[in-house]
Amino acid sequence: MEKKNNFWPYAICILLSLLVGGVATLVSMDGMRAFQNLQQAPLTPPPVVFSIVWSILYILLGVSAAMVYIAPPRGIKEQHLLFGAALVLNFLWTVLFFALGLRLAAFVVLLVMLAVAVGTVVRYGPLSRTAALLQIPYALWLLFAGYLNLMVFLLNG
Numbered sequence: 001m002e003k004k005n006n007f008w009p010y011a012i013c014i015l016l017s018l019l020v021g022g023v024a025t026l027v028s029m030d031g032m033r034a035f036q037n038l039q040q041a042p043l044t045p046p047p048v049v050f051s052i053v054w055s056i057l058y059i060l061l062g063v064s065a066a067m068v069y070i071a072p073p074r075g076i077k078e079q080h081l082l083f084g085a086a087l088v089l090n091f092l093w094t095v096l097f098f099a100l101g102l103r104l105a106a107f108v109v110l111l112v113m114l115a116v117a118v119g120t121v122v123r124y125g126p127l128s129r130t131a132a133l134l135q136i137p138y139a140l141w142l143l144f145a146g147y148l149n150l151m152v153f154l155l156n157g
Contacts, residue, residue, distance in 0.1 A: 009069045013083070014062030020087045021058045024094035031098030041151030057141055060134045061086060067131035068124055079127065082120040086138075089113045103153035110149055114142045 025032070036047065065083040069075065089109055097106035117139040125132040 006066070006070050009066040010063060013066040013069070014059055017058035017062035017065075017087060018055070020091050021054055021094075024091045028094050028098035031101060034101075035098060035152075038152060039155040041148050041155065044148060053141060057138050060137060064120075064124060064128075064131040064134040067128045067134075071127040071131070077127070079120070079123045082116055082123060085116050086113065086120065089116060097149065103149060103156070107146065107149045107153060110142060110146050114139060114146065117142055 061083065065080060068077060068079050068083075089112060093106050093109045093113060096102045096109060117135055121132045121135045121139065124135060
C-alpha cells in the first residue's frame with residue numbers, strides 16, 4: 001500500500017487560514033487601534049491575547065480541514081464549504097467590526113459564524129472525530145467573542 005504524502009493538505013489549509021486572518025488584520029489595522037479607545041466589556045483580555053488566540057484558532061481550522069481532506073475518500077468534500085464559509089465570515093466580521101465600526105452587523109455575522117462552527121463539528125464528525133473536536137475551541141471562542149462584541153456595541157452605541 002502506497003503511503004500518501006499528507007504534508008501539502010496541512011500546509012495549504014493552515015497557510016490559507018493564516019493568510020485570511022492576516023489580510024483581515026492588515027485591512028482593519030486602523031480600526032483595531034481605534035478600538036483600544038472604546039469602552040471595553042468586563043473580561044476583555046489584553047490585545048496580545050487576541051493575536052495569540054486567533055493564530056491558534058486559524059491553525060486549528062486549517063489542521064481540521066486538512067484532516068477531513070485526507071479522510072477517505074481523499075479529496076475535496078462538501079464539508080470544505082464550511083471551512084471556506086468560516087474563513088469568509090471571519091474576514092467579514094473583522095472588517096465590519098474593526099474597519100467599518102459596524103458592531104451590530106458584526107454581531108449578526110458572528111452568530112452566523114457560530115452556527116457554521118457548530119455545523120462544522122457535526123459534519124466533520126463522521127469523517128474525522130479529531131477534526132470535529134479541533135473545531136470546539138473555535139466555537140467556544142466565538143461564544144466569548146460574541147459576548148465581547150455585543151458589550152462593545154451596547155457600551156459604545
